[in-house]
Amino acid sequence: MNITVPKKLLSDQLSLLERIVPSRSANPLYTYLGLYAEEGALILFGTNGEVDLEVRLPAEAQSLSRVLVPAQPFFQLVRSLPGDLVALGLASEPGQGGQLELSSGRFRTRLSLAPAEGYPELLVPEGEDKGAFPLRTRMPSGELVKALTHVRYAASNEEYRAIFRGVQLEFSPQGFRAVASDGYRLALYDLPLPQGFQAKAVVPARSVDEMVRVLKGADGAEADLALGEGVLALALEGGSGVRMALRLMEGEFPDYRRVIPQEFALKVQVEGEALREAVRRVSVLSDRQNHRVDLLLEEGRILLSAEGDYGKGQEEVPAQVEGPGMAVAYNARYLLEALAPVGDQAHLGISGPTSPSLIWGEGEGYRAVVVPLRV
Amino acid sequence: MNITVPKKLLSDQLSLLERIVPSRSANPLYTYLGLYAEEGALILFGTNGEVDLEVRLPAEAQSLSRVLVPAQPFFQLVRSLPGDLVALGLASEPGQGGQLELSSGRFRTRLSLAPAEGYPELLVPEGEDKGAFPLRTRMPSGELVKALTHVRYAASNEEYRAIFRGVQLEFSPQGFRAVASDGYRLALYDLPLPQGFQAKAVVPARSVDEMVRVLKGADGAEADLALGEGVLALALEGGSGVRMALRLMEGEFPDYRRVIPQEFALKVQVEGEALREAVRRVSVLSDRQNHRVDLLLEEGRILLSAEGDYGKGQEEVPAQVEGPGMAVAYNARYLLEALAPVGDQAHLGISGPTSPSLIWGEGEGYRAVVVPLRV
Numbered sequence: 001m002n003i004t005v006p007k008k009l010l011s012d013q014l015s016l017l018e019r020i021v022p023s024r025s026a027n028p029l030y031t032y033l034g035l036y037a038e039e040g041a042l043i044l045f046g047t048n049g050e051v052d053l054e055v056r057l058p059a060e061a062q063s064l065s066r067v068l069v070p071a072q073p074f075f076q077l078v079r080s081l082p083g084d085l086v087a088l089g090l091a092s093e094p095g096q097g098g099q100l101e102l103s104s105g106r107f108r109t110r111l112s113l114a115p116a117e118g119y120p121e122l123l124v125p126e127g128e129d130k131g132a133f134p135l136r137t138r139m140p141s142g143e144l145v146k147a148l149t150h151v152r153y154a155a156s157n158e159e160y161r162a163i164f165r166g167v168q169l170e171f172s173p174q175g176f177r178a179v180a181s182d183g184y185r186l187a188l189y190d191l192p193l194p195q196g197f198q199a200k201a202v203v204p205a206r207s208v209d210e211m212v213r214v215l216k217g218a219d220g221a222e223a224d225l226a227l228g229e230g231v232l233a234l235a236l237e238g239g240s241g242v243r244m245a246l247r248l249m250e251g252e253f254p255d256y257r258r259v260i261p262q263e264f265a266l267k268v269q270v271e272g273e274a275l276r277e278a279v280r281r282v283s284v285l286s287d288r289q290n291h292r293v294d295l296l297l298e299e300g301r302i303l304l305s306a307e308g309d310y311g312k313g314q315e316e317v318p319a320q321v322e323g324p325g326m327a328v329a330y331n332a333r334y335l336l337e338a339l340a341p342v343g344d345q346a347h348l349g350i351s352g353p354t355s356p357s358l359i360w361g362e363g364e365g366y367r368a369v370v371v372p373l374r375v
Numbered sequence: 376m377n378i379t380v381p382k383k384l385l386s387d388q389l390s391l392l393e394r395i396v397p398s399r400s401a402n403p404l405y406t407y408l409g410l411y412a413e414e415g416a417l418i419l420f421g422t423n424g425e426v427d428l429e430v431r432l433p434a435e436a437q438s439l440s441r442v443l444v445p446a447q448p449f450f451q452l453v454r455s456l457p458g459d460l461v462a463l464g465l466a467s468e469p470g471q472g473g474q475l476e477l478s479s480g481r482f483r484t485r486l487s488l489a490p491a492e493g494y495p496e497l498l499v500p501e502g503e504d505k506g507a508f509p510l511r512t513r514m515p516s517g518e519l520v521k522a523l524t525h526v527r528y529a530a531s532n533e534e535y536r537a538i539f540r541g542v543q544l545e546f547s548p549q550g551f552r553a554v555a556s557d558g559y560r561l562a563l564y565d566l567p568l569p570q571g572f573q574a575k576a577v578v579p580a581r582s583v584d585e586m587v588r589v590l591k592g593a594d595g596a597e598a599d600l601a602l603g604e605g606v607l608a609l610a611l612e613g614g615s616g617v618r619m620a621l622r623l624m625e626g627e628f629p630d631y632r633r634v635i636p637q638e639f640a641l642k643v644q645v646e647g648e649a650l651r652e653a654v655r656r657v658s659v660l661s662d663r664q665n666h667r668v669d670l671l672l673e674e675g676r677i678l679l680s681a682e683g684d685y686g687k688g689q690e691e692v693p694a695q696v697e698g699p700g701m702a703v704a705y706n707a708r709y710l711l712e713a714l715a716p717v718g719d720q721a722h723l724g725i726s727g728p729t730s731p732s733l734i735w736g737e738g739e740g741y742r743a744v745v746v747p748l749r750v
Binding site for chain 1: 445448451455456474475481482483484485486487652653655656659660684685686688689690691692
């Protein structure tokens with residue numbers, strides 16, 4: 001055996017890879033997990049064709065060349081190993097008939113290896129590889145998580161207008177922005193972090209989810225981002241040794257700035273959770289097609305109501321309403337999703353049933369645009 | 376409003392009905408929840424055609440005749456109501472256009488009622504209705520739960536030999552037994568509770584799951600069972616006021632007693648969890664068809680091994696083995712399921728690769744039969 005690693009460390013780090021590496025794939029090589037060792041480190045890697053991920057663990061290790069093991073049994077086994085330590089080694093030379101020997105406590109296994117030829121080259125940049133990744137920046141992982149998770153919901157699930165199935169990241173000297181839309185509503189989040197370059201990159205929404213998961217495991221470390229041709233690379237500073245490459249979508253969002261309303265006939269301030277709960281309750285009675293909920297905005301209150309096959313419901317929520325009384329209707333799901341990231345106080349800017357409404361919170365970079373239903 | 380009931384009580388009790396009442400059904404009336412009130416009580420009921428359930432809550436109530444409300448929005452609403460109390464009443468006379476008015480805090484709704492004609496008559500026996508339910512018994516709900524949950528796993532999921540998709544309950548002067556089998560393995564659980572009559576009843580496995588859920592909510596109360604023609608009724612003693620009727624399957628199990636081995640060439644005693652964990656690990660390497668795991672039984676140990684497309688694995692578990700060394704193989708899934716209800720100490724009685732093996736625990740009424748794979 002030439003590699004020994006604590007079971008818990010291995011098991012924890014594998015959970016990131018477990019989400020990426022598919023259990024089935026048109027390319028059977030994707031269902032394998034790659035591993036190799038250097039003096040003092042075990043490196044695990046995998047890909048699903050959209051996201052490449054590499055995890056480096058401190059380990060008692062001599063050098064071991066790259067091998068591919070069947071990922072699913074490896075994940076299953078490591079989770080349930082009986083010992084505190086896991087020992088790994090090659091049972092014969094790689095190539096045909098090569099096997100990875102794994103033992104822990106009284107358990108021993110030999111996993112058949114796949115030939116590494118044909119496995120895709122991972123796109124994670126090597127050290128100072130400025131050539132392929134000319135644009136680089138660093139930002140706090142927690143801030144990046146905030147920006148991504150606030151807008152993710154607004155990305156489209158439809159094939160139609162494929163670009164909207166991604167989240168657009170905008171780097172500029174003014175700051176960093178994440179934005180998502182499905183053509184009917186839009187969410188953006190601004191971070192006041194001036195960037196040294198100007199660029200836009202659209203990351204598929206599902207890859208954003210994996211990116212968020214990796215960033216959340218970063219424990220507050222800085223995230224290093226590097227933009228290359230068609231790829232965004234992410235590395236976490238510090239000991240965790242996680243590197244990730246995300247294939248970008250082609251193109252960029254159509255200009256969305258003109259749909260963000262700047263002035264409103266009516267401004268509303270309301271307790272966020274009270275409004276969300278009322279929308280949730282009343283919308284149980286909504287019609288199943290538009291999930292329509294009607295808002296009557298009057299001095300001191302919002303009166304919500306909905307009516308559908310099951311019957312009708314209404315609820316009143318106290319609110320500060322500045323401006324003339326007004327009736328406006330929304331798709332309850334869109335309204336709820338736009339309100340979800342808003343904290344204690346929700347702000348609404350409304351100009352009537354035919355103009356987009358703006359929703360925002362307090363002191364955060366979040367803004368959401370929701371188009372009302374025709375009354 | 377003529378009914379007032381604490382929201383939490385209503386919400387808790389609805390959760391039982393929520394599992395029974397289907398959200399879609401070939402019979403649309405099944406998707407409705409029935410309710411009526413008597414002086415001091417609100418009664419809710421529902422059915423899925425297999426299981427009827429009626430729940431009685433203490434409530435500030437005047438009498439209200441039976442109405443049917445759409446169940447799904449009612450469940451959703453009640454879970455999320457803002458107030459501590461819920462008020463219910465009829466907004467107009469039952470019949471066409473009738474509505475149930477529900478209010479709580481600032482929320483108000485009117486749910487459209489369905490005409491109650493055509494709703495199936497529930498099979499729960501009324502009080503001393505000895506005519507339709509001549510056979511009656513009472514047993515501790517916790518014991519009944521134990522018997523049912525120990526054997527449930529062995530029931531079949533296949534259409535083939537439909538009777539095996541049920542759990543057979545056997546009442547006799549010797550005691551009570553629950554038994555399940557799919558033709559390949561069998562599990563039974565004996566309760567030393569002599570019954571005043573002799574009868575067998577096969578309850579569909581899915582209905583058993585609902586029965587277990589209701590019994591678990593009984594908080595140790597006695598369960599009253601009553602057998603009628605094609606139906607088993609269950610009522611819980613005490614305040615909870617839950618009554619249930621389960622439609623039985625036709626027929627009874629073929630005689631299974633002859634497959635239960637009485638004598639063994641080899642007896643094994645082993646730590647239950649150690650064996651289960653080892654089977655779980657080693658079987659990751661099993662072939663995907665038979666999930667075959669090989670056991671070599673020798674003095675002082677069981678050596679488990681498996682081999683499949685991914686490679687091979689083995690593990691040793693210390694054990695007391697009485698008898699000659701022997702090799703035997705099982706479907707790992709069947710072995711694990713048979714071992715799951717066994718506690719700290721597992722006992723195995725084995726007579727070779729062509730005879731059924733018996734598995735049991737310590738001091739419990741549980742016994743399982745597993746047929747080995749041919750070596």
